[in-house]
Amino acid sequence: MIPRSWRTLATALTTAVATAMTVGAAGPVPDQYDEFGPEIAAIMNKPAYQHAQWGLLEIDEATGRVIHSRYADQFFIPGSTAKLVSVSGAWHTLGGDHRFTTPVQAVGDRDGTALNGSLVLIAQGDLTMGGRTKPDGSVDFTTIDHTYADDVPGATLTPENPLAGLDEIAGQVRASGLTEIRGDVAIDSRLFTTSPGLDPGPDPLIINDNVIDLLTTPAAPGQPAQLSWRPQIAPYQVESTVQTVAAGGTTDIAVTASPDGTHITLSGTIAADAPPTLKISQVKDPDAFGRTALIEALARAGVTVTAPPTGPNPVGALPATYDGTQRVGAYVSPVFAEYGKLILKVSHNLGANLTICLMAVTAGSHQCDGGFPVLNGFLRQAGIDPTQLQLLDGRGGNPVDRVTPRVENEILHYWQGTPEADRFREAQPILGVDGSLATACEGCPTCPGKGKVWAKPGSVVGYDAVNQRLAVGGETLGGYLDAGHGRLHTFYLAVNGASTPDIISFFDVINDLSRISGLLQEQAAA
Template identity: 65%
Template sequence: MRGFSFRWRAWAGVAVAAVTVAASAGPAAAGKGDGPGVGAGIAAIMKKHRYAHARWGLLEVDEKGRTLRSGNAGEFFIPGSAAKLFSVSGTWRTIGGGHRFTTPVLAAGHRHGAELDGRLVLVAQGDLSLGGRTGPRGTLEYTDIDHTYANDVPGATLTPQNPLAGIDELARQVRRSGITGVRGDVVVDSRLFTSSPGLDPAPTPLIVNDNVIDLLTTATSAGRPARLTWRPHVAPYRVESHVRTVRRGGTTDIDVTASPDGTSITLTGTIAAGAKPVLRVSQVRDPDAFGRTALIEALGRAGVTVHAPATGPNPSGLLREQPVRGQRVAAYVSPPYAEYAKVILKVSHNLGANLGICLMAVHAGGHRCDDGFGPLTAFVRKAGVDPRQVQLLDGRGGNPVDRITPAAFSRLLRYWERTPEAARFRRALPVLGVDGSLAGSCTRAASCPAHGKVFAKPGTVAGYDAVNDRLAVGAQTLAGYLDAGHGGRHTFFIGVNGASAPGIEGVLAIGEDLNRIAALLQERAAGTAR
């Protein structure tokens, strides 16, 4: 299950204005309760006590556009991270699945042999990974529970790649250009775009390691301090651990706190002997200063001496002209955007989904991230979706105003099936029992015929209900494709708004219920139901 938009800020009383994207309608959206029945197995799931006050939505459409099952298909649902189907699709089709981000370093000033009398300028281009996830074959790597969810979802793990790989490569290229000394400063030019209040987490033009510090705690023996490793090591960030190892079977509970500027991080709590290592993250509060220091340190490792102090604020006041004029002495070229889309969809990457809004703005010649909703609206129209059925103020599906109808999801998914990139888009979605957010369900084909045959994006919106001391699950959704056999594929949406759970495990159980419904639909569609 996963795909969390876990902290719904509306429940904290934040008021925002809605931006609605709209498109042309396809066949009339199905009304309440029409279409064939859902079957006893699905009905039994929907009648569980946790859904006593909830509202369900269901829509299944075959490859010929015929509605097979429908309930509340024309009504708005809180989408959660299933909204990423729209933001990622819009970005993919606007900037192109083959688009590569080229992040240059410019030498502005005068060269005197190997010395630069001037400054190096890293011009940030909105590259989400900057080499930090890139595998040896140029693909972007991920784990089924991403490190960005480590503080909210149990079991998050790290990819093995060096999060500073792109920064290190830029530094090596600077050295290969013949520069061994910089008498001026190093500056990050992050003027590509400015973020918008509705985007949380806020995208930044320069992103290193998803703008977080990874903190991995490993148990030792009972009564002794736990072992801590962390990355990336960039000054002036410092980490202190006060986590103790307790007896086997004891409580594992680790908290992270940070100083106001984020550079002093402290871990407290306990980890049980024999427990798996526990990952936590701490936010980088100033990505430009962090990236500048990381580059200066990488230059030092590459044999380039920078005379300016490595730490401190990014000296953006040195950037007077737009664009910066100077000799390109390094450039990091990313994998194609389709690889980024895969990671965003597989692990429900919130920062990456919001970044897509900003990238569409830049593509359209804008500077504010809000300018990206115009291209998103244009894409939604092109996809044949009714514009009044898609309401978004972010890319991740976590804003209080976000609403999408099941019919809109179906039209979007059917649009992709008519494109040359249909298979690549479908494979970018989590696959039931195989990878990403759906890896933990239906794990064996022998006991679950739908294994590997459901391609879908889940979403969750949940927050604390203080009246009942439980979690209120604003939304749990799942939208994607069912393999119907013989080359056929059905689009589907399953969603429930207004459920409740005693804790995080209960939220995960609601996701499992939707996964089971999807499996039952797939088995029926393919004729393998037992």
Template identity: 80%
Template structure:
């Protein structure tokens, strides 16, 4: 792991899911006495480790079948949630859309057909599909890795899924060709009128998303002293990538930086990679997703045998997008996996773009084109579920805004709500599984008797930033919430949070996350030992 630079830096991690928020806490410092806080010596020892001297802990564990409170520590106090806020935002979208909802992204032929030629333009009507086929496995599931590529610039170990990020566009292009069109005499455009984001949604959702709106840049070591090997995807004009990264001796530094032109189309990598290092991934953002998607589709059409008269690069030509599609012909459509698969992706890897997109999708279900109108939909969902929405504060979907707060109770009540629905198992299994997958895949590494392995399903979150005064990492929050296998077919819901911890470096941030995961595992063992009682 890289140590934190002396300059101020915010860590956004897949294993951490970091957001730049002031490392503040609410309430008294330290592990203050509270009802039902007899957690046992192992958990108490973790909570009293160095780095937690000024921290505030919160906990609520409830027997889901009986409602009995097992452990309770400041359950009604606000805590910075980090990415456990995604439990709320994605729940709202799941409820509004339905777990089996599929996004259908159509392509309309605007103009007259003359034999195999279209005297007009093709328009992709963007529908807010998070992956557009770029992660869809042969069985229809959505692929993910323990550390997602969207975190590659911040956390070592990010990897790529095997799928082609342009797969959905290739399928669309093939359908256009199968419709009988071989020539488009006009243009290709993206209709992005579905919704408009707002600044607090960062990363900003867009109606058309290809490869999470990033370019993947993979550097592989060669021989010491030689140029490293570079591969990148998706390769779409006019994007160009160059690299001056050199391979250094085994054990040497792997330190790769990425820079780009203002429009994002000229990308440069520099630095070093150790000869014994694993391939190292970086990403660069796509500045204009609509223009990028348009060009990517024109190139896909060419591969499918369809020519387009208009230049392939340049701005998205919104002028050819009609006011209405009445009288136009649908010549292609990409149909996504079910939304529950997207929710699983968001939960397993803490997908920030997908969580923010959930806010926009809720707005669309209410007939709005303004993403901020998703929050009233979320409010209605919570109230309908019997949950007091004033127990949470949100200004985004990912849990990265300084406004964001939750109580342990609101998270516990939400987790309980899902267990009373037909999607109970699907929602629970969409969470990372301790020691098995997602953000919790590695927490049992090197621990043969890891408590709770395979028996804790939980979303995690971290908020951390550089403390310039003390030259260390301030961990505003580390959180985990989900379900414990209490034995005999019973489940406990739990939510655990610590605000205001500190640590010397990024390795310590990861250790804090491991501490919370270990506490969760110990709580699971305690619950199972009691037979769920």
């Protein structure tokens, strides 16, 4: 998926689209990609790749035979295929069946059904806190995740209640016999501190990905648009002046927020025939937000709190130790494999950066940067040379990030020798089926490889002001090909240095890599 730098790029896209510049007439060296077959060569020889460099490594998983190799040991900008590295490190370190237990402790003395003291939720780095969990324990996702609502058109919401985990905890507190907290409610987020290289920076407490969802639905032309938003937590207030314009008109919605993020305003227009349009606004203080959300959940469960429900998180109420305190509730997450699937299927940036922090915690560090040595250790244990990559985050959005096609293949190969082989493979987006590859076949008369390619895509794109076009620093795709008869090939495909005149042709680049992967799959299964 597109990194968050897209937000700054978006204002320039109107100019880029209007200009609709074309790539120069001079073409690449003829026949330089013939080794891949005429259909793939035709794609790689497109004008968009005139000054670009392609890399590809495809290996028969069963025999180790190299099928295709081009610049296999050269660094490429990975984009979100870096998530294959970070998720692998956390999956190996924590275990696919690891569950996060987020406890709530009663700190003080009980007086019948009242607590003379504070209730403390000890945040554990749970990515969803029940906000996406389906009844069967799996984690829900949509083709374009709500966290991309400001960056990619068509983002949608899952139907689950983003406050489900807090509601479950509140019900447990009430079931423990408490009906009154004669003190305060606090969030203990001392588990880890994020680092400057992680953007977005994770917090130990994550509710609804720490965003407010803002859904605008058109009304009749000339009428105010309808607005719904979630989760509705005090003191957050949302106002909208968005107007509905005639069918076929412009949909352009802007979101502004107060410095503390609690007062949000939507303005602009939405066409009468437009689908509901989702935007998001960042939660600036996750601990204060979570504290208020928990107090409100307690009230719904029949537990009153004497402290004001809004205001800063009372860190002074946090004890040095929880020895001698009573646990009165706990939320237990789905297994980590489900979180790994969420991160990989929708390219969840916050979750990918969170994996670095979670690895740090396993090493006894409270600084997220402590996760990188753990990642290094995983690679070495797996027999992989860590100098084949360089990372400063878990999502693939830092300018430092580089990988070789070989290291990505080696990581993919590692999983095939573990009991998690199928679960890890199926956690990747599936070409033409789900996740960020769900729409890869749209507009194509045929879709080679549909349902037979499991792969993580990645994009790094910026605006070239000199030429008024988009500069595709990197477009990548790495995963598994169904080679028939129960066989798999690992592959990593990358192109760095492409350029396109506008946003529409940028999506053509994404589809080009998807099509190449499908053609590789057909060759492998032939």
